[in-house]
Amino acid sequence: MKMGRWITIFYLMTIVPSLALAVTRSPRTPPLEGTRVLLTTALQGGAVEAVLSVSEVRGGSRSIVDGTVQETDADVLLRLDLHAQVNQVLGLRNAGEFIPYQGVRARLENLSTHDVTELALVPHVSSAAGWSYASNVRLPPADRMINPFQDGYRVTIQISSQPALVLHEDVLPPSSLWRSNGFTTIMIANVRLGPVQALPITGESEVTTQVEAFGLIRSSLSQSAFDDAVAQYALNLESFFQGLEDATQYGLDRRLTAPLLADVDENVANALLRREVRGECNGNLPECRAWANEALHRGFVLGVIRDLDDAVTATSSADAVRAWDQGYVLHLPLRSMLLNSELACLTGAPQEPALLDCAMVTGVDDAFISGANAMLLGNTAGAAAARDIIVTRVLKSVYYTLARLVTQAVRTGEQGPRVAAHAAFITLWHLLPYSERVALERVLADRGTLTEVEARDFFLTFNPSMMDAGLNAAELIHAEDLLEVLP
Amino acid sequence: MIRAALLLASAGLLAACEDEFDCSTGGCDGGTSVTDASVPGQTRPQVPVLLEERLVSGGFARVRLELLAPEHADAPAEILGGPWLPEPEADVRVELQVQSTTALLGGRHQGDFVPYLRVDLSITNKDTSQVLETTLVPAVSIARGLAYARNLALLETLGTAQGGYSVAVTIRRPAFAGEAEANAFSPGLVVDEDLVGSVAGTLLGERPTQLNALVTLRDLGAP
Numbered sequence: 001m002k003m004g005r006w007i008t009i010f011y012l013m014t015i016v017p018s019l020a021l022a023v024t025r026s027p028r029t030p031p032l033e034g035t036r037v038l039l040t041t042a043l044q045g046g047a048v049e050a051v052l053s054v055s056e057v058r059g060g061s062r063s064i065v066d067g068t069v070q071e072t073d074a075d076v077l078l079r080l081d082l083h084a085q086v087n088q089v090l091g092l093r094n095a096g097e098f099i100p101y102q103g104v105r106a107r108l109e110n111l112s113t114h115d116v117t118e119l120a121l122v123p124h125v126s127s128a129a130g131w132s133y134a135s136n137v138r139l140p141p142a143d144r145m146i147n148p149f150q151d152g153y154r155v156t157i158q159i160s161s162q163p164a165l166v167l168h169e170d171v172l173p174p175s176s177l178w179r180s181n182g183f184t185t186i187m188i189a190n191v192r193l194g195p196v197q198a199l200p201i202t203g204e205s206e207v208t209t210q211v212e213a214f215g216l217i218r219s220s221l222s223q224s225a226f227d228d229a230v231a232q233y234a235l236n237l238e239s240f241f242q243g244l245e246d247a248t249q250y251g252l253d254r255r256l257t258a259p260l261l262a263d264v265d266e267n268v269a270n271a272l273l274r275r276e277v278r279g280e281c282n283g284n285l286p287e288c289r290a291w292a293n294e295a296l297h298r299g300f301v302l303g304v305i306r307d308l309d310d311a312v313t314a315t316s317s318a319d320a321v322r323a324w325d326q327g328y329v330l331h332l333p334l335r336s337m338l339l340n341s342e343l344a345c346l347t348g349a350p351q352e353p354a355l356l357d358c359a360m361v362t363g364v365d366d367a368f369i370s371g372a373n374a375m376l377l378g379n380t381a382g383a384a385a386a387r388d389i390i391v392t393r394v395l396k397s398v399y400y401t402l403a404r405l406v407t408q409a410v411r412t413g414e415q416g417p418r419v420a421a422h423a424a425f426i427t428l429w430h431l432l433p434y435s436e437r438v439a440l441e442r443v444l445a446d447r448g449t450l451t452e453v454e455a456r457d458f459f460l461t462f463n464p465s466m467m468d469a470g471l472n473a474a475e476l477i478h479a480e481d482l483l484e485v486l487p
Numbered sequence: 488m489i490r491a492a493l494l495l496a497s498a499g500l501l502a503a504c505e506d507e508f509d510c511s512t513g514g515c516d517g518g519t520s521v522t523d524a525s526v527p528g529q530t531r532p533q534v535p536v537l538l539e540e541r542l543v544s545g546g547f548a549r550v551r552l553e554l555l556a557p558e559h560a561d562a563p564a565e566i567l568g569g570p571w572l573p574e575p576e577a578d579v580r581v582e583l584q585v586q587s588t589t590a591l592l593g594g595r596h597q598g599d600f601v602p603y604l605r606v607d608l609s610i611t612n613k614d615t616s617q618v619l620e621t622t623l624v625p626a627v628s629i630a631r632g633l634a635y636a637r638n639l640a641l642l643e644t645l646g647t648a649q650g651g652y653s654v655a656v657t658i659r660r661p662a663f664a665g666e667a668e669a670n671a672f673s674p675g676l677v678v679d680e681d682l683v684g685s686v687a688g689t690l691l692g693e694r695p696t697q698l699n700a701l702v703t704l705r706d707l708g709a710p
Contacts, residue, residue, distance in 0.1 A: 061678035062664040069665030083595075091627040093586075093598045100602030100633070101625060101672070122664050123603055125593035125691070126679030131602065134677070164671035166571055166636065167561040168628035174561060178627050 023059045023136050026073040028144050030194060032056050035079075035129075036376045038155065038191045040316045044177055047089045048099060050186055051081040052157060054193050057136045058126075065136045067106075067119035074136035075148050076193055080104055080121050080157060081132045090175055098131035101162035105183060108140060111152040111190060111203055115140030139193065149194025152203040157187040189318050196372040200325035207303075207329050213237045214296060214333040217272075221289050229292070230272045237299075241265040244302045251309040260430065264302065267295040267426075278426070280419050287419040294423030297337060298430060301394055303330040305431075308371075308387040312380060320375050324383075327390075328368050334394060338364060341400035364393050395431045402428055409485045421485045531556045531578055531708050538654060538700035544689040547592045548601055551584040552656055552698055554706055557638040560626065567670055568622030568637070577638035579707060581608060583623050583656060583698075584634045585690070592682070592689055600633040601690055603661035603673045610641065610702070613650035623656070625672055647704060656698040660691050 025031070035055040042049055054076040065074045082099045084092040092099065104121040117140045121133035139148035160183040167174050176184065190202040213236035220229035243249075245261040267277055271292035276282040281291050307327035314320035338360040345358035357363070371386025405421035408414070536554040543550050557580045562571030585601040587594025594601065606623040623635035645652065662668045664675035678691055686692045 059680040061676070061683050064664055064677050091629050091632050093600070093632050094596040096595045097599045098593070098595070098602070100600070123661070123674065123676045124679060125676060125682060127591070127593075127682040127685070129679070130595050131593045162625075162671060162674075164563055164566055164624070166566070166624055166626035168626055168631075169559040169561075170629040171627050172561055179561070 023057045023063050023065060023071075024073045025057050026075050026138065026144070028147055029075040030147065030149060032076065032194060033373075034377050036193070037317045037378050038193070038376070039157075039187045039189050039318050041187055041318070042085065042316075043186060044090065044175060047085055048177065049081075049083060049085045050157070050159075051083075052155065052187055053079050053081070055079065058134075060124075060126075063136075064122060064124075064134075066117060066138055067122060067135045072138070075139045076137055077134055078106055078108075078121065078137045079124065079129065079132045079134040080106075080159075081129070082159070090177055091171060099177065100131065101165050102133065102177075103160040103162065103183070104133040105158045105160075106135075106137075107156040107158075108137065109154040109156075110140045110148075111154055113141050113151070115142075149192070150197065152190050152192055152201075154190050155187065156185060158183040158185050160184065187318075189321075191321070192376070196369055196376065199328045199368055199372060201321050201372050201376070202325055205325050205329040206322070207240075207326050209236050210240050210303075211329055211332055214300065217296065218293065221292055224285055224289070226272055226274060226285075226288070233268065233272055238265060238269065240303070241268060241299045244299055244306065249306045249310065250302075251313070254305070254309070256430070261302075264295075264299055267423075268292060268299065271295055278422070280422065284415075286416045290416055290420035291423050294420055294427060297334065297398075298423075298427040300330050300333050301398065301427060301431065303327075304334070304394065305391055308390060311371075311375060312384045312387055317376070320383075321372075324368075324372055324375060328372075331364065331368070331390070331394070334397070335361060337401055338393070338397045340404075341397035344400045344404060360393050360397050364390050367393070391431075395428070398424060398428050398431060406481050406485050410481050418485050532706060536702070536706045538702065539656075539698045541698075542588065543658070543696045544592065544601075544691075547588055547594070548690055549584075549586050549588050550658070550696070550698060551586075552654075552700060553582050553584075554702065555580045555582055558628075560638070566624060567672055568624060571624075572638040572640060574638060577640050578643070579641050580636055580638050581623060581654075582626075582631070582634050582636040583658075584632075585658070592686075592691060602633070603676050604635065604690060605659040605662065605668075605670075605673050606635040607657040607659070608637065609655040609657070610639075610645065611653045611655075612645040612648040613653055614648040615646060617645050619644050641702075641707065642709070647709065649704065651704065652702040654698075654700045654702055656700075658690060658696040658698070660686075660693065660695075 032055060035053050037051060037053045039052040040049060056077065057074045058077045062069050063071045065072050082102060082104075084090065084095055084097045084099065087093065087095050090099075100123065105118065106121055107116065107118045109116045117137065119135055119137065121135050124132050124134035126132070139153070159180070161176070161178050161180040163179075165178055167178055171178060190204065192201050213232050216232045217229045217237070220226070220232065242265045244264050245258070247256045247258045247261055250256045270277045271281050271288045274281060274283050274285070274288045277288075277291045277295075281288040304327045307323045307330060311320045311323035311327060314323055342358050342360040345360070359366075367386040367389040371383045371390070374380075374382025374386060402421060402424040405417045405424055409417040409421050532554045537551070538554060539550070539552040541550060542548070557572070557574045557577035559574040560571060564570060583606055585604060586597070587599040587601060588597055590596065592601075602625070608619075608621050608623050610619045611617070619639070619641070621637060621639075623637050625633060626636040627633055641652070661676040662670065662673040664677050666675065669675040678686060682691075688694065690696060
């Protein structure tokens with residue numbers, strides 16, 4: 001009898017756990033690299049934080065797939081970490097403490113096929129991740145030939161308090177966290193659940209109109225239809241460009257100031273209206289066209305930088321994804337500039353030592369993808385590194401553009417390239433702090449007025465550093481050429 | 488042993504209790520007269536009475552079992568183990584704090600509440616052997632945090648006991664997902680594969696944790 005009791009205890013303590021059921025990853029599903037945070041949101045006035053993530057499928061005491069006990073393979077583990085954000089709030093003691101006794105529902109809609117899966121996330125305890133609400137999920141559609149990570153998903157998360165929970169009088173009237181009237185939606189967003197393979201991450205962007213306006217204005221300018229360009233600018237771009245003049249939106253270390261950014265809108269507007277821009281344009285159509293083109297590019301370059309800075313510093317993953325997507329979409333009008341620079345780099349003379357890196361377009365594409373994936377894995381440093389790659393390559397591209405225009409202006413003596421070079425130089429001037437802020441700090445101390453001496457000093461420093469960044473030696477800008485071109 | 492599941496306070500249950508044991512007229516078997524101390528709301532512990540406090544779960548959790556004054560609470564009508572007794576009808580609140588001591592077994596900080604446990608309470612009148620069996624249910628308080636608790640009309644239900652009341656609390660692991668025992672307070676937990684092999688001997692393991700204590704009439708504030 002005594003032996004039988006020990007056998008029973010041994011069974012309960014050892015055998016039962018070993019019977020834990022494993023859930024296997026579906027053959028259609030590529031592996032995930034770690035936990036990917038999909039969404040974060042603050043609840044209860046910031047007292048509570050909800051973090052939604054996906055990771056590899058997990059087994060445990062029970063095989064849970066789509067919210068119920070069943071033995072089948074699945075694609076991902078969907079987990080909602082619901083915890084206090086601060087100490088001693090709502091009856092919870094510690095910041096980070098799990099909030100139990102909530103019902104959690106998830107809805108996933110495949111944005112391509114519109115197949116839907118609805119499931120419950122059940123209480124889950126893990127050594128690594130603590131307490132949470134989770135379930136393995138078979139992503140819709142169930143077709144085993146489809147890689148589910150290729151599609152975007154619209155995810156909706158709802159929570160509801162356990163109706164049976166007892167609330168002492170000091171909790172009354174109760175927070176909706178403890179006594180809710182049915183389910184409340186706390187998260188709804190378009191997400192990618194696996195490695196990002198294409199952008200935008202969410203499949204949509206709020207700046208599509210601005211990008212389309214860029215193309216329409218460029219098209220109008222090529223036909224000298226300035227009035228059409230003005231109308232398009234006023235309708236779809238003016239407020240966007242004015243918004244770019246707010247220096248507080250950019251990373252502090254960029255040292256962009258309100259005076260420096262004050263003419264972002266003004267330069268484009270005046271060029272399109274054929275008014276004077278820094279002593280040029282003023283009714284001269286080729287000059288106005290050159291200024292408008294370059295100033296439009298400058299605005300989109302600043303837009304990319306602003307949004308990528310925003311993505312890297314965003315406090316919620318949804319905001320980060322939205323900003324990263326916006327930065328990506330805003331860079332699309334710059335791709336022809338990137339491509340031209342890549343060609344100039346490839347056809348130029350090799351540099352010694354060979355540090356040449358001409359991959360402007362693919363380099364930027366790869367950085368956008370790798371940065372998005374780093375961001376979704378919570379790797380802020382990785383996202384920041386990708387942002388820096390993008391910004392540096394855009395800067396190099398502007399440099400190549402300037403070099404081409406300076407060379408063209410000196411060789412031909414034409415006014416069009418000279419004015420365009422001047423405008424491109426202003427763009428470069430805006431970008432300088434991004435990669436050269438330490439070395440060029442002294443020169444940049446007073447950027448409001450660029451003297452010849454300052455310009456010469458600038459290039460004495462800037463040329464070698466750009467060579468280090470992979471510029472083609474043949475494309476180096478000579479200070480005397482630049483000074484000949486600049487007004 | 489006579490076991491009476493006298494679980495308090497819905498009108499029907501209370502009526503059944505009175506019919507069977509007629510505690511209000513001193514007719515409970517065992518025969519101890521009921522004094523004024525048995526009037527609900529008049530006999531209450533004035534300060535928390537600590538019944539038991541110790542480490543459990545292999546040291547990963549600390550439990551603290553206390554008697555407190557009953558407290559008004561917002562509780563649903565249907566509740567596992569019997570309805571929540573309104574504060575005026577109760578003479579005591581039994582509360583069990585179960586808190587992590589370390590960032591293990593799902594806890595992240597010392598003091599984190601350990602949720603979804605199933606807590607059974609058994610109180611025996613040592614004079615009469617009459618037993619009250621119920622559950623402690625999750626309750627939220629700003630001042631005391633999350634705990635397992637219940638208001639009781641102890642004297643009315645079990646009668647006075649000069650020899651005191653033996654209190655037994657049994658803490659069982661959360662019901663696992665898919666188990667028939669899952670309920671509103673323990674709706675079905677999944678223990679992750681990184682933990683499932685390590686739960687033996689803890690609050691998440693199969694072996695229940697038992698707490699035993701003695702409550703005296705003095706603890707209840709009786710004269």
